[in-house]
Amino acid sequence: MKKALIWIVVFLGWIPAPAFAESTLTLPQAFELARKNNIAFQAVQREAESVEGDLIQAGLIPNPTLELEQKSTPFPGFQEGERGLFLSQELELGGKRSARVSVAQKALEAAQFKVAEIARQLRQKVRVSFYEAWVAQERMKVLEEISASQKLFLDLSKARVKLGDIPGVEVKLVSAEYLRIQQKLEGARKDVQTALADLAQLLALPLDEKPALQAPDKGPADFPDLSGLLSQAFQNRPDLRAQEMNVQKALAQVRLEKALAIPNLTVGAGTVLDKLLIHGEDVSPPGAISEINDSDRLYQIRFSFPLPLFDRNQGNILKSERLYESEILKEQDLRRAIQTEVMTAWQKVAANLKIQERFQKELLPVVKENLHIIEKAYRLGGQSVLAVIQAERTLFETQLDYLDNLRQLEGSIALLESAAGIELP
Template sequence: MSRTLRAQGALSLLTVIFVMALSSTAWAVESTLSLSHVIALSMQHNAELRALREELGVRDAGVTRAGLLPNPTLDLEAGTGALTGSKNENSLALGLSQEIPLVGKRGKRLSVAEQERDLYRWQLLDKERRLREEVKTAFYDALLAKERVALADRSIALNRQLLDVTKERLSAGDIPELEMNLVKVELARSEGARIESAKTMLQNQARLWTLMGLASGSRPEITGTLDIGTLVAGTLADLQQRANANRPDLRALKAEKKRGEADITLAQAEKIPNLTAGLVLRRDTTSMEIAGQEGKDTAYTVGIRLSIPIPLFDRNRAGVQEATARKNSTESRLNGTFMAVEREVATAYATFEHAVSVLSLYRIDIIPQLEENLKLTQEAYRLGETGIIAVIQEQKKFFEVSEGHLTALRDRQVALVRLESATATELTGGEK
């Protein structure tokens, strides 16, 4: 009995440990998010995008409504002669009528509703495109702020090392106390810069979490690097061609143009009014008096009723005019958007090329030389060959340029994001 209990206890303990291990693994996955995970969560949980997706049901309902026939009408008519002194005379009529759309109006109305639904779907895809650009930009802003915090930590570490050197040299009597105080000021200044960088990081992360639609208590850690090798394949003409083929806003305008054509077709069909056909069942009871005797006679009749409005004053000229004006307006906007997209792609392409050139200057000419200068200056001060002011100035220059390098990395990535959004194409093989 005791062995069984011990075995059950051991099994339960192993189960708890296994579950805890799984939970910790799941939390590790959820608490660290790469760019691809951030985009996936944003596409799924962004509040505005979810609301727009729900509105797609309105367009689906419009398609359903457009395919329905009008409801039939039931008529009931009753008459009596009691008020006119002929109490034995009465009538009762029961009718059923149905409005029948002519010249294929139902199909044309259904076509308009389907085009409206397609238009909204393209608009929804365009919203996803713009949200993806916004999320990527916010991701790189948050990553830049995180890198600036790390750079501030490095600045603090170097200033502390420099402070240790000044303390040693002050104890040896090589420098005045003023030099050590200057380093203390620089250390406090770098710590203040770190606080500002941390505040900016929290603000940028909060903006990213809002776009992702996360709960207020969620604070995941983002992972990634700004220094990603990027290679854009294709010339400017190729990218503009991709944009013209892939941009959802252009596809939406094309769908709107088709809807305008369908609107004109429906408006022209509306010139002819609908036919209403009905079936009437009537019962008439009459009375007559012959030789002092009153008799009743009941007659049943079945009739067909057809009615159609006469298009004398209104032949839907206003409807045709309105639909034509909408279509012409859409064509003008479509032509203007084509030119705007080409300019947008050209600007994004030039901005990306400029950002790559600036980053190349940092990598090849500036950063390596600054790192070498900083090492030489620090070593020269350690040997007493230069003053503290030269070291402080060199460190300031190094960290200012390093921050500029981080900004250049961020600008290159954001420029690529804008180019991808402008062309509606993944140019680097997807997010990492």
């Protein structure tokens, strides 16, 4: 019997890894699924593609105008009529067409950067949601291991009670601790389901699909320095690039409004056939003149140019200039906000990395060694069951704190990645 107890103690804390699901999902796969399946992202892509129509329309010239005119003036004894055909073309002056094209081109580039901005935000959401679900799964695994360990410890305590090594009250203490862990395990399983459902919704996966998440293997953290991150942010952030395009678009709009102050010239050409018919017998006195059938063809050239005496587009020019100034201020404000975002995210990553290092090098090894020593002393009768429970609880809470900090670290990395507009491991 004692050999059996020793065998149990040797394997205390060991359990097989639980089989969670058949499918496995990695972080790069999650990114790809989000870009492929996320409906909101697809809607923004279609919206950006629609702006290409504005660019096509901006490059078109006005259509020519064709006029057909018919006049007839019948009187007793004679008939006069005119038939005219005119073709006119409006000529845009002042560079209106090129200005329109410039506005539309900048709008298209801004729309494309907007798509990249939505992709940046989506990537951050996916990374945060992925690690929320992954940490939830890891917490559940830790609790399952602790639950199995507590079950073995409970069985060991019951066996020792039968041998008379410990009083029965210690079994009740171990049993109470085991039930407490079971409750936490149930809560952890619900957290996993919730986190996976949130991730599935973000990736547009079936809600009943619960993949096992595989976190990437990471080496030592090697992030660019703060100045390098700021430089990359100002170069790569799509929202900043979009705002820069908005500034250029606003400037192009000012030029367009000034061009619209110059009237267009309309040039036309046509021909008029003037026909006169007089019947001699219908003239009084009859026969005074013979019948007349005469026609003349006239050719005309027309020029039309509105005089800009009153309306010179002053209001729209002023409006466009103020909007241009507003876009410049928005860009300046965004640059300051980006700088703050990068610095804040960098500080969070640095702080969480230090905490992770402390967990890995100091806290976890110490509490594991402490539990090992107390368990050994308990088997030799040198420690009470309360000491073992407390040591196991300390290890359990330290492991969960470690995972919670890992979740915070990944959240801060996602924030830094998004703030700098780059991809981090």
